[in-house]
Amino acid sequence: MIRKLLTATGCIFCLASAIAQEPRPSDTLKLDKLLNLSFEDLMNVTVVTPTRNSQKQEQAPATVLVITKDLIELRGYRNLAEVLNDLPDFLVKDKSDPQFYNPVGVRGISRQDYFTILIDGVRISSPTNEPLPILENYPIYLAKQIEVVYGPGSALYGADAMGGVINIITRKAGKENELTATAIGGTQGYSNTSLVLNRNLKNGLKFCIAGLYSYDAQPDFSKSYPDHFRMSSHETGVFNTALGPMTPRAGTVDPEFAAPVKAYNVYSSIEKGGFSMMLLHHYVAVPTSTTLSPDDAVFNRNVFYGHGVTTASANYTTETGNVKSVSTLTASFYEVNPKSNFRNLYGGMEHGYKYSTGSMQKIEQQLIYTFSEKIGLTGGATYEIFQSLPKTPELQYPVSRSEARSGVLLNSVYDGNPGIEAKFFPLVYTNVGSYVQLQYNPVKKISFTLGGRYDYNSRFGATVNPRIGSVFQPFQKTTIKVLYGTAYLAPSPMVTYESFGSFYSTDSGATYRSRLWHLPNPNLKPITSQTVEVSVNQKIGKDVSITLTAYNTKINNIIQIVADEGNTNLYGNKFLGWDVDYIEVPVNKSSQHNYGGNLRVNATFTIGQTKLMAYSSLSYLEGMESKLASSANDVEQPAITPWQYRLGMDGKYKAINFSVRLLQSGRQRMNQLRPQNEEKRETTAGYSLVNVSAGYTHKGYVTIFMSIQNALNQRYVAALPRNLDVEGSFQNLLRATVGVRAEF
Template sequence: MRRLLLATAAMALGLAPHMSARAQGTPPETVVTATRIPTPAERVPAAVTVITRQDIEQRGYRTLAEAMRSVPGVRLVQAGGPGQQASAFLRGSASRQVLVLLDGVPLNDPSEPNGAFNFGNELLGDIERIEVVRGPASSLYGSGAIGGVVNMISRRAPAGTRLQLFGEAGLGTQRSAEGTLGIAGTDPRWNYLLMGQGASTRGFDATAPRFLSNTGERDSFRGAVGTARLGFRPDANTQGEALLRFRETRTNLDNIPRDDPNNEITDRLLYGQARAETTLLDGAWTSGLRASFTGAKRRNLNLPDGTTRTTTDDMFRGDRQGYEWANQLRLGGFGPAQDVNLLFGVIHEIESTDSRSGTLPFQVVTDATARSTAFNLSAQARLLDRFDITAGLRQDEAADYDGFTSWRLGGVLALPEFSSRVILSAGTAFKAPSLYQRFGTIGRSFRGNPDLKPEDSFSWEAGLESDIALFGRGDFATAGATWFQTRFNNLINFNAAFSSLENVDEAEAQGAEFHLTLRPAGWLELYGAWTITQTEDRSTGLALPRRPRNVITANARIAVDRVVVVPEVLFTGPSPEGAFAAYRDNGTAFVTQTYNKSGTILNLTASLQATPAIAVFAEGRNLTNSRFEPANGFVTPGRSLLVGTRFVF
């Protein structure tokens, strides 16, 4: 693999004798999540993928899970369609080791037993962009950011527009319907946004048809999101805003290897934040305060039927409060150093859960609260007009588990002579034990371990990206390659008696990410990404479950006049499945690790800008009707089509 990386690097350097398109004046894209300072993407010492509002619409992404499938380094595993459990594995990390944010506020549910996030629930009608940072990010965001961070940035009122009405409506196969309606505006002091979104579908049967017990029962989905934002700027140096968001989804679930006709889960999330910031010292110091909360509530209801004679009524409730003081000092230049910035701050969080699932005598109960306080310091500077360096340090202190000191150091060396840049970074990250892992009980047979240590990691990465000028086009291509490696320590697993949990496991992941963008003409852009990941459970020598060795994404953007067509191909190689998590056709479980077969999905979206304010679109999903199993026993949703219109007045 190292040879492949070196070959790619040599090719990129050899084909880039001219100045890049960005160097010739194209404004670089600015990202926030990787450093918490708005920074041009080419100066960020981390692998970052940005999915814009335009990408969301032109590619037809309806849920966060759909958008994540296109990100290099990510393997998205969903047990069915919208609303079904969807887990993201970044660079070989576990799904619980991926932190998800909304406008910088954590969304991971404290009531989830492992602290993992369900990517299948989040609709994207009120999301302006998604920034995915791969690699350790605990020095900025604390617990959970081992594999990376996914930050959804919500829509805002357009600048300079007092009143804007926008929306979308669509109908499709499987009795699908979706709609969005919003109003927004800005004046010199106030800005506001109010919008709602709804979606429903009859869905598909998520249970693999190969099972002899399969009944073909479909899994329906209904979801709704409401968002309100209000901002106020009393003067040129001070601003404040408040955001409130409510999301609810209802989904029919399937069990494997046998369908269950009336198993339903309702998932609600209430989110809010209020923040204010002011600029001092002639703009050199920006200081801000933020208070936030999330309230998650899930109910899994399964009434007696022909499949089961018992009633399941599981309730999960998780709340998080956050209070943050954040500061940025713009120090200007010192000798060879320019654009020197210093960040520092304090954040206090309170997590709680009150959850009960299962039935006596094996009822699972978690009723606990935890508090933590973190102090962070980071610096960013540009040296000799070509070397950007970023350093971060954060100390997390908690009352009921060992704290953790995380750090990250990275640099980007610009090579304008070759239209290239080289990236090097390393850092540590951690995942605090969840409330269930520390305090949960299962009847009298299991007790959580309050003495658990955080899971932790050390990671490094090295990469090269080059702009290639060919055939008279300065922006003909952009090619990049990144090599990464992570060592996971103190992983939490059951003890030998299955009576509690311990820090007993270690694992390792390494691999490479390659991407290539071609722009042979102004109306055509081609993109491809190939991720190679090799993982190992160091206690067994086996590959980690659900991490395939190869994942390939390819798409194109064809824009002719007012028509935009975007085909997308997603290939997932064979992936290992854990023992007792894989089933034969007759429903019996494998007792050793087995592999899920590879699969390919083809999507196609087309849109026509009928007038300056109105567009029509058609979105086709899984056009070849592939039925491969991302997770053993659960198949990919079948072929579907959605048509509709989008407007902005």
């Protein structure tokens, strides 16, 4: 397979080299002009995320990929997960977690709380770093461009930027106002509507208001996978679970399959001179029955987990001589919908309600001083205050927003007994940080970056994260980057203080006992990483680019779940005064070593009147974990796909644009160890995912477009990021969507 994939890559290179033409000059990446640009021009996009200061993508001391507004529209991307799924070294696993839905990994660092998502440099992922689904909740329809920075970002962005940073740069009103309305409908009950209004008002005031609503009924898996998904338990009301037969209260289970996904966001901003303000609220709700069978969970529309984040920011930028000052105030609030609930075998098939909140207030002062064309210095300081109510255990009733936060444990209520009061763990903590970065260009073709950040967190103490990078061009069309950086992932309140489990009683609540509880460990330390990366980019003419990247990452203090007894000994087999058969806690237990790289080929060319862009990437990833509880030896890293190949072609012919993209996944590695060789993991089959999109633009104002996901209609699974006695999570079959976009 690898030989065939490399052959396809070579075909792109040869075709582009043979028919490449001189590019036409262009100042903007409008859709009509995008495909006229050479790849040399496309690499000259200005980015801000790698250094928090404007510079050309090619010269940035980081591996950074840029996805423009025009590419988003040309490829029919509806959400951020679809964007990331087409990027090398990313791995998106839909329907693979009951809380955050689609775990996203990059270079073997899995789950979305390992990287930070920003909008115009302001964090819009959870302020206390609860992992969120990455779907239509993040407003990519507002993007001028999306900057994706690979690798450690803690030297500038602090905690949680271990795997990278994703920054959505919004577009602003130019000389002309903008009004864009988009409506999309599709099979399996999908709909998506958005509106963007950008206006120039009097006295230089710029104003933007936008919103999106998306609803995905999702396919009925009892029809898509009838041999695996049988809804007989929902019809009879008796669930033959892995823990034995269970019958929930009569009349509370809908026999029809329902597992919808809902997302929306609302955005507004104003800008005048150096002052700007922004407000964004985004929300997403996903089914909590994900990854379980219909015998072990209820697939009804009221069984869901809903997350919302509201972020407000004010920014003032001023320049005096060679000094640029950026002052920022940010406030962010995260909340779980109190009606969020799990309904599965672990709670007797009854509604187990969840709740969590987190907030952050932050002040930041940044200074950028340009000594000369050769030397620039960036520095800043931050102060943050956090408050958190970590995720509660399953509760009998939803938490009231209008009263003091309290709850009763699920299944502890009996006649004459009000139940066991839930134990909450509210937190207040602070973080003080400072950072500095020096960029030095001794000669035109060589630049060096040296920087670091110091943070002191009142929960876990001090951390220091340095960063070193060099970019040089030994030849006119050759660029080499050598990078080193460290990062850390703060133990979030959810990871540290989350609790779940349940009690049972055989005497109507006079006494209680429990089989299992997951309980907090307040002594967790940050996860830390060190990464070395080298990339070489070679241009062939002005229309072909080849990039080879290699990286090596070591991660320490990885958090795993172990038995309390014999490890932390925090609870003595009791919780709330009652006996518990088994108590588990999170601990810093193991380390991880990831290494790999990718080979990318990109080209622009013209055949007749058809303008084309092609790309191809081959990614390799390997990793080992050490000091696992179940083995004294190093073992293979779980939940990764060592080989991935991507091939795509974007094109335009007169008023018609089109895009075809292939993701070829090799065998997927699972969590389970092989019985005969506990240093190796079990694997499951890979898949070929083909996505197609096309559009027709009428007079430059109205575009009618369509997309087909999983065009080969493959029935495939995604390997789960945790141990379950199933091969993987079932994925959607072929889905078609059509839409219309009007721009005025």
